Amino acid sequence: MKFDLILRIGTKLLLPFILLFALYVQFHGEFGPGGGFQAGVITAGMVILYAIVFGVKAAKRIAPQALVERMVPLGVLIFVATGVAGLALGSNFLDYSRLAADPPHGHLLGIFAVELGVLVTVAATMTAIFYAFVERGR
Amino acid sequence: MESLINIVLLTLLAVVTVGIVFQRNLFAVVVLAGIYSFLMASVLIVLDAVDVAMTEASVGAGVSTVLLLGTLHLVKSIEYPSRRSALVPMLVAGATGAALVWATFGLSPFGAADTPIHTHVAPKYLADSVRETHVPNVVTSTLADYRGYDTLGETTVIFTAGIGVLLLLKGRRRRNQAGGERRKMGTTA
Numbered sequence: 370m371k372f373d374l375i376l377r378i379g380t381k382l383l384l385p386f387i388l389l390f391a392l393y394v395q396f397h398g399e400f401g402p403g404g405g406f407q408a409g410v411i412t413a414g415m416v417i418l419y420a421i422v423f424g425v426k427a428a429k430r431i432a433p434q435a436l437v438e439r440m441v442p443l444g445v446l447i448f449v450a451t452g453v454a455g456l457a458l459g460s461n462f463l464d465y466s467r468l469a470a471d472p473p474h475g476h477l478l479g480i481f482a483v484e485l486g487v488l489v490t491v492a493a494t495m496t497a498i499f500y501a502f503v504e505r506g507r
Numbered sequence: 508m509e510s511l512i513n514i515v516l517l518t519l520l521a522v523v524t525v526g527i528v529f530q531r532n533l534f535a536v537v538v539l540a541g542i543y544s545f546l547m548a549s550v551l552i553v554l555d556a557v558d559v560a561m562t563e564a565s566v567g568a569g570v571s572t573v574l575l576l577g578t579l580h581l582v583k584s585i586e587y588p589s590r591r592s593a594l595v596p597m598l599v600a601g602a603t604g605a606a607l608v609w610a611t612f613g614l615s616p617f618g619a620a621d622t623p624i625h626t627h628v629a630p631k632y633l634a635d636s637v638r639e640t641h642v643p644n645v646v647t648s649t650l651a652d653y654r655g656y657d658t659l660g661e662t663t664v665i666f667t668a669g670i671g672v673l674l675l676l677k678g679r680r681r682r683n684q685a686g687g688e689r690r691k692m693g694t695t696a
Contacts (some may be wrong), residue, residue, distance in 0.1 A: 394561070399642045402557035404650065406661075410565040417573050438673070445666045448659050463655040476640035480651040483658065490662050494669030495570050501676040502577030 380422040387415040395488055399477075405484035409491025416496050425503050437496045444490025451482040509553060516550050533584045537575045544568035558646045628653075 395408035420428035451463070458467040465479025466472040523543045530536050544567030551560035615622040632649050642648040650658050 398647050399644055401644060402561050402646070404558070404647055407558075407561045407565050410562075410570050414565065414569050414573075417570070421573075441666055441669050441673075445659075445662055448662055452655070452659065463659065465652065473639060473641040476648070476652055477642065479655075480640065480642060480647065483651045483655060484647075487658065487662050490666055490669075494665050495574075498574060498669060498672050498676075499577060501673050502574065502580065505676050506577070506580040 376422060380418060384415055384419060387411060387418070391415065395484065398484060399480065405487030406491055408484075409488045409493075410495060412488070412492040413495030413499070416492075417499050420499065420503070425500065429500070432496060434497070434500050437493050437500065440489050440493035441497055442490075444486045444488065444493065447486030447489060448483055451479055451486065455479070512553055513550070516546055516553065520546050520550070531586045531588075533579055533582075533586055534576075536586075537572060537579060540575065541568045541572040544571065 391408045391411035394403035394411060395405060398404035398408070416428055416432045419431065451465070451468075453462070454468060455464045455466070456462050460467050463479075463483075465476045468475035468478045468482075520543065523539050523546065527536055527539045527543070530539065544563055547567065548560040548564040551557075551563055619625075632653055633645055636645045636648045636653075637643060640648045640652055642652075
């Protein structure tokens with residue numbers, strides 16, 4: 370399907386800013402609203418927008434389907450691994466106190482890792498479901 | 508001013524809901540559902556729940572709309588009128604709605620600070636969060652740290668739901684392909 374020039378160029382211009390906003394929501398979640406969940410959805414939204422305007426083939430070049438489908442469990446594994454790391458260092462499951470030299474920084478690190486896991490799973494799940502729907506339609 | 512904004516938003520929500528109920532064109536229903544989510548996000552902003560509002564706007568209005576449009580791509584976009592009588596479903600829905608409204612009378616007054624949910628662990632989180640985690644946004648530290656177990660559960664739910672949808676959509680396709688191939692072989696033989 371051919372779309373007009375303005376839509377294509379406009380999308381191309383928007384994409385980096387959408388990704389930047391997703392990263393901002395992810396890493397600024399400690400200070401403002403947002404976090405892994407919202408950032409994941411925005412990231413998936415970027416891929417979906419790209420797929421709608423430029424075609425699924427092009428989208429699968431920047432976000433290959435096999436990679437996306439592997440990322441779905443990867444995020445949960447990152448989350449669980451963070452919890453197990455606390456366990457291995459002698460505290461409770463999902464207690465981040467001992468991840469760094471002092472407890473507050475350990476918590477900061479733990480929250481970062483956990484949010485990363487949420488981001489990976491949410492972004493990948495949304496994108497994978499979108500790919501699956503598109504494939505069914507053929 | 509705030510009550511005026513609330514009245515406008517809630518009225519629009521009711522209008523959109525009635526529109527969704529009476530609309531037979533599913534494309535219009537999807538668009539109305541997106542509008543509903545945006546209105547809901549605005550309501551949540553008025554309630555100072557920006558994190559939830561952001562989720563509602565991105566998930567409800569963004570990705571859900573795209574996925575519902577993806578579903579419309581697979582099915583017909585007109586809802587056929589049901590042949591069965593709508594009486595029983597209407598009674599069930601009406602009774603559930605009435606029960607829910609009745610239950611709201613048991614809730615504590617809106618915004619009251621001395622209710623159980625605000626007096627149990629919330630004050631500790633609010634007081635100690637910055638010292639214990641160095642995270643200024645208490646929503647983030649509650650979700651990812653104090654309530655990390657719950658968030659792990661939520662992430663697992665998304666994972667499970669995603670895997671389920673993928674299996675449903677992809678599994679059917681493979682079987683259809685196999686069937687098509689068998690049919691093709693039958694005609695050549």
